[in-house]
Amino acid sequence: MIVKHLEDIIRTEDDVDTPTWNARRLLLKKDGMGFSLHDTVIKAGTETMIWYKNHLEAVYCIDGEGEIEVAGGETYPIRPGTLYALDGHEKHYLRAYSGGPMRMVCVFNPPLTGREVHDEEGAYPLVE
Ligand code: 9YT
Numbered sequence: 001m002i003v004k005h006l007e008d009i010i011r012t013e014d015d016v017d018t019p020t021w022n023a024r025r026l027l028l029k030k031d032g033m034g035f036s037l038h039d040t041v042i043k044a045g046t047e048t049m050i051w052y053k054n055h056l057e058a059v060y061c062i063d064g065e066g067e068i069e070v071a072g073g074e075t076y077p078i079r080p081g082t083l084y085a086l087d088g089h090e091k092h093y094l095r096a097y098s099g100g101p102m103r104m105v106c107v108f109n110p111p112l113t114g115r116e117v118h119d120e121e122g123a124y125p126l127v128e
Contacts, residue, residue: 002027002031002033004026004027006024006026006039009024009025009026009039010024013114013115014026014028014114016114016115016116019043019046020042020043020046020047020048021040021041021042021043021046021048022040022041022043023038023039023040023106024038024039024040024041025037025038025112025114026038026039027111028111028112028113028114029110029111029112029113029114030113030114031111033111034109034110034111035107035108035109035110035111036107036108036111036112037105037106037107038104038105038106038107038108038112039103039104039105039106040059040103040104040105040106041101041102041103041104042064042066042094042096042101042102042103042104043096043101044064044096044097044098044099044100044101045096045097045098046095046096047093047094047095048093048094048095049091049092049093050091050092050093050094051071051089051090051091051092052086052089052108053089054110055108055109055110055112056085056086056087056089056108056109057085057086057106057107057108057109058083058084058085058086058106058107059083059084059085059086059104059105059106059107060082060083060104060105060106061078061079061080061081061082061083061102061103061104062080062103062104062105063080063101063102063103064079064080064096064097064099064100064101064102064103065077065078065079065096065097065099065100065102066078066094066095066096066097066102067094067095067097068084068092068093068094068095069092069093069095070090070091070092071090071091071092071093073090078102
């Protein structure tokens with residue numbers, strides 16, 4: 001059984017910070033669960049282009065407000081309680097409004113190994 005607290009992750013190698021988001025990766029491939037689970041902060045007033053070509057991701061907002069725009073498609077508002085699941089590997093733009101950060105619970109299948117940051121196309125590499 002695995003028991004962790006967010007405090008165990010902060011300022012470790014599983015706490016990955018970028019200019020637009022900060023992912024605290026609670027469960028990773030090494031934990032053997034078949035998915036990874038992250039507590040991710042999307043920084044206020046930012047936009048991130050994301051395109052998970054190699055992964056499925058579900059995202060559940062627990063704090064803050066923003067929106068997701070599917071490239072060439074619709075824009076959906078995000079507020080606490082909103083879930084989006086990228087079941088079609090959709091390229092998208094994720095925005096947190098300037099009033100404050102958004103806090104998201106993210107699940108990835110296959111699991112991330114831990115060090116991934118987006119490449120220039122917004123993807124993460126597939127690590128076998
Ligand atoms: C919601 C989202 O995709 N944010 C980017 C970071 C990612 N969730 C991660 O690596 O935790």
